[in-house]
Amino acid sequence: MANTYAQADDLIEKHKSNIVLILLDYRMPGLPPNEAFEKYLALSEPLNIKLALMSGQMHSDDSAHYIQRGAKGFFPKANSAKSLILGIELILDGETYIPTLNKDNDLNITLNERERKILRFLADGLTNKEIGSRIFVEEITVKGYISRLCVKFNAKNRTQLLSEAFKQHYI
Numbered sequence: 001m002a003n004t005y006a007q008a009d010d011l012i013e014k015h016k017s018n019i020v021l022i023l024l025d026y027r028m029p030g031l032p033p034n035e036a037f038e039k040y041l042a043l044s045e046p047l048n049i050k051l052a053l054m055s056g057q058m059h060s061d062d063s064a065h066y067i068q069r070g071a072k073g074f075f076p077k078a079n080s081a082k083s084l085i086l087g088i089e090l091i092l093d094g095e096t097y098i099p100t101l102n103k104d105n106d107l108n109i110t111l112n113e114r115e116r117k118i119l120r121f122l123a124d125g126l127t128n129k130e131i132g133s134r135i136f137v138e139e140i141t142v143k144g145y146i147s148r149l150c151v152k153f154n155a156k157n158r159t160q161l162l163s164e165a166f167k168q169h170y171i
Helices: 005-018 033-047 060-069 081-092 113-123 128-135 139-152 158-167
Strands: 021-025 050-055 073-076
Touching: 005 021, 005 033, 021 033, 021 081, 033 050, 033 060, 050 081, 060 073, 073 081, 113 128, 113 139, 113 158, 128 139, 139 158
Parallel strands: 021 050, 050 073
Antiparallel strands: none
16 A cells, blocks of 8 residues: 555556556545656556556545546445445456446446446346346346346335335436
């Protein structure tokens, strides 16, 4: 862990062959956020290191902007340790991690990219088998995702899941 960009540079140089993810504090003192992001993105890409951002003050528009520019995830500092671990695992598995914000831009339920797709497919009326064929997974895997979504939304079935997801502006 580094408290300054100089420390981060030293750690990266010393351990670059063992680093798989840089979790960059978006507002760490020393460089403007855009400049820091561009610097570490340029540094990480040739080394095949994934770059994600962490901030206590970034809104969904900002995080989406950085995701489009190459960040693999965004972690609000208010996230739980469990969410942090889940997000890192998703990034290391090749997915992008973006927590979902509710209409007041407060953190609410965290969904990964695949969960968002599955919610959209459910809203479109697709069956588990149809969803599986669209995202290239087995039907049983889709059922697992839907079960986890039901837990996240405190829903007893897919109808309640969709109702809650619509109410909370996730789809």
